[in-house]
Amino acid sequence: MQTATQAIDNGVNVTALLGAREALAQAPEAARFTWRAHCDWVMGTHSRVAVEAFHGLGETQQHRQRFTFDVDHPAVFAAEDHGPTPVEYVLVGLAGCLTAGIAAVAQHRGIQLRSIRASVEGSMDIQGILGMDPEVRNGFDDIRVVYEIDADASRAEIEALVAQSQKRSAVYDLLTNPTHVMVSVK
């Protein structure tokens, strides 16, 4: 397996990540990150949200560029559909998180990936957000992610990659466990 390990390249710098882990073990304060987004209301249910910088390793870190996103409701909600709905952005984050994890774990395990596709879907009864039934929650009642992975590995190895990615995924954790959210007016 060692020869294969050296030849494989999924584009993840595992050596750097393992180095970071050692460095952070000496300076756990540097592991405290704060991620940020800034939102400006445009009109109706349409907002524009910018992601530009975050705090980590003891200082402000700039993304390579400023990323902006339109969030809106669709035409069936009597809105203008200038962008995905808020819950679809959550699915984007979940898909990206689990997929990055699969690539990182595969690199670490010496498994060459050829392709990864994921279909993500979340079911919701909109009687919740419309305030029609207090027994119906606002969010998804269930989320399903299905992976199709082409890699130099057995099915069992591929399933193990996916399982390990789930175990270390920030967004999977955010969805499956409760987080305190404090909303205030300045």
Add this chain to the structure above:
Amino acid sequence: MQTATQAIDNGVNVTALLGAREALAQAPEAARFTWRAHCDWVMGTHSRVAVEAFHGLGETQQHRQRFTFDVDHPAVFAAEDHGPTPVEYVLVGLAGCLTAGIAAVAQHRGIQLRSIRASVEGSMDIQGILGMDPEVRNGFDDIRVVYEIDADASRAEIEALVAQSQKRSAVYDLLTNPTHVMVSVK
């Protein structure tokens, strides 16, 4: 207040939403929505996620256009920063969800909005995702949203708008309450 109510315009069609609520009360099956995203791995921690269609009101609904998003890890994680991190996409969704709710509630209450800005931040100890400490969770340990709202309303009325938006927000619910997420390999 009635004259003001008729003149105000936040761009939210409250009449249509109230009509939808009545229609759905007669046909609750139509309120079952499924939101979708499709993810393709690019390289390393970089993926591209598309949002294009969803299911609702008994049939497939197309967004006005296909929206695509790059998700990646930043340079400090030894990655190429082709897009925001997965957790930042979750913050985008949260900001967009609460802000759309504020606009809708304000319209319903006859409050003219002039501007809404939100700063959202989530704190995380990355010892979790790096697998350094099993006591540290992978996701945010805390999320804070601060609103600055300029509107024809008292501070108490503005705070009430924000509180009502939280109460009906899908993403706020998704973060503060656990959801079942099923991940499988096809």
